[in-house]
Amino acid sequence: MTLYDISLPLSPQTPVWPGDAPILLEQTEAMAHGAEYNLTRLAMSVHAGTHVDAPHHFLNDGRTVETLPLEVLTGACYVAQLPDDVEEITAEVLTRTPLPAGVERLLFGTRNSRYWAQGVQTFQPDFVAISADGARWLVERGIKLVGIDYLSVAPYHDSVPTHRILLQAGVVVLEGINLTQVPRGFYDLYCLPLKLVGSDGAPARAILVERR
Template structure:
């Protein structure tokens, strides 16, 4: 069985969206300092690292993260690797990309994943993401979970339309996956966001298991 861990490692060095709180992992009890045990405190935005967006992120009356369906978060998934000259995942790009019919879960590998492979710590604004018409295309084809390999499904300067279209349609956005080592093909996705009450998103451990 080959398992691909597509989750980012949470640490203070991970880039976060400009203005968002940084990831803080602080040792509050340390055996090196005489404590009987080690204990770490975690502080971060729920949109740091590998995470899912719940509809409540962009729709004020939308459902919150603990209500997302595990049946959507796990199951057969197709990983696409887009050529590195693709700047935006538009309807036009999707039309010319060979995608299996009826896929409910699709993860898009792009040139973004190279930044994770290289350990780039500065936030990049020129990441590849899904355009408004690309989001519409995915919704019309019945996609229920879409994953991208940088920190937003939407382009940096146009966050609202792509998020609204996907979240309004009940599509789960999985953001910040590292697909640098994952070949195109079919996998079982296991994406388990933390069960946070009333939250607009949650960090997730996400893995892919290769289908035979």
């Protein structure tokens, strides 16, 4: 069984969205300093690393993350690997990308994944993202979960339309995945966000299991 961990490692070196504090892992008890055990405190944005967006992120009356259905977060999933010359995932790009019929969970590998493969530690604003018309295309196509290999599904300077279109339609948005090692094709996705009550997003561990 081939299993791919598509989650980002979380550490103070993990690049975060501009304005967000770096991920903090603070040792509050240390055996090296005489304590009986080691203990660490975690502080981070819920949108750091691999994470899901809940509708509440861009819709003030939207559902919060603990209500996202596990039936959507797990199940058959198609990984599309887009060529390096794709700068934005538009409706036009999607129309010419061969996608199997009936796909409900769709992850996009782009040139973004190279940032993770290379261990780039600074935020990259020119990441590949989904345009508003691309988001509409996905909704019309019946996509229930969409994933992208950088920290936002929407272009850096135009966050609102893509998020609104997807979240309004109830599409689960998975961001910050690393698809460097994953060939195009079908997998079983297991994406398990933390059950944070009332939150607009949550960090998640996400894995793909090869289908036989």
